[in-house]
Amino acid sequence: xxxxxxxAELKLWEFFVLDIPHEIAKFQQGMLNLKPAPVQFIERHPxxxxxxxxxxxxxxxxxxxxxxxxxxxxxxxxxxxxxxxxREWKTALEILNLIFYEEYDRELIIILxxxxxxxxxxxxxxxxxxxxxxxxx
Numbered sequence: 001x002x003x004x005x006x007x008a009e010l011k012l013w014e015f016f017v018l019d020i021p022h023e024i025a026k027f028q029q030g031m032l033n034l035k036p037a038p039v040q041f042i043e044r045h046p047x048x049x050x051x052x053x054x055x056x057x058x059x060x061x062x063x064x065x066x067x068x069x070x071x072x073x074x075x076x077x078x079x080x081x082x083x084x085x086x087r088e089w090k091t092a093l094e095i096l097n098l099i100f101y102e103e104y105d106r107e108l109i110i111i112l113x114x115x116x117x118x119x120x121x122x123x124x125x126x127x128x129x130x131x132x133x134x135x136x137x
Contacts, residue, residue, distance in 0.1 A: 007108070014060035016104040017097045020090065023065060027089050030067030031082065046095040049073060053096075063100065065093070 005031040052069050056062055070089060071078070077085050 003051055005011070007111070011060070013058075013101060013104045016100045016107075017061070018063055018093055018100065019061035020066065020093050020097065022061065023093050024086060026064075027067060027070050028082070028086060030071065031085070044073070044076070045098060046073075046092040049092070049096060050099055065096070073097065 027115055049065065049069065053063060053065055070092075075091065076090060077088050082087075119134065122131050123134060124130075
């Protein structure tokens with residue numbers, strides 16, 4: 001119940017995922033100005049990119065893929081028209097977001113377990129302070 005109401009309202013997932021429209025706009029601008037970085041991707045699966053994406057705590061949608069990294073990842077497609085390259089990148093970003101949503105889901109399980117354990121300790125456990133029943137106040 002807590003997850004379906006209060007925690008869902010917080011939209012904590014926004015701290016984990018990429019803002020796809022922003023990433024695509026940044027990528028399209030970068031295609032005009034930059035050359036691919038010397039990073040090589042052998043398997044060419046978006047999962048490879050995760051290790052190279054900086055993870056910083058901060059604002060919502062703070063996670064971002066450096067344009068040089070995106071261009072390096074898409075090097076085999078750079079001969080194609082720009083709209084095809086952008087579609088490839090959007091697909092990769094969606095796969096990356098699935099990975100980041102999975103990370104969020106794992107963190108949320110831990111968050112909910114901690115809240116439950118803390119409430120049980122404070123209200124029910126023999127060794128806890130037994131603060132009484134939980135109410136709306």
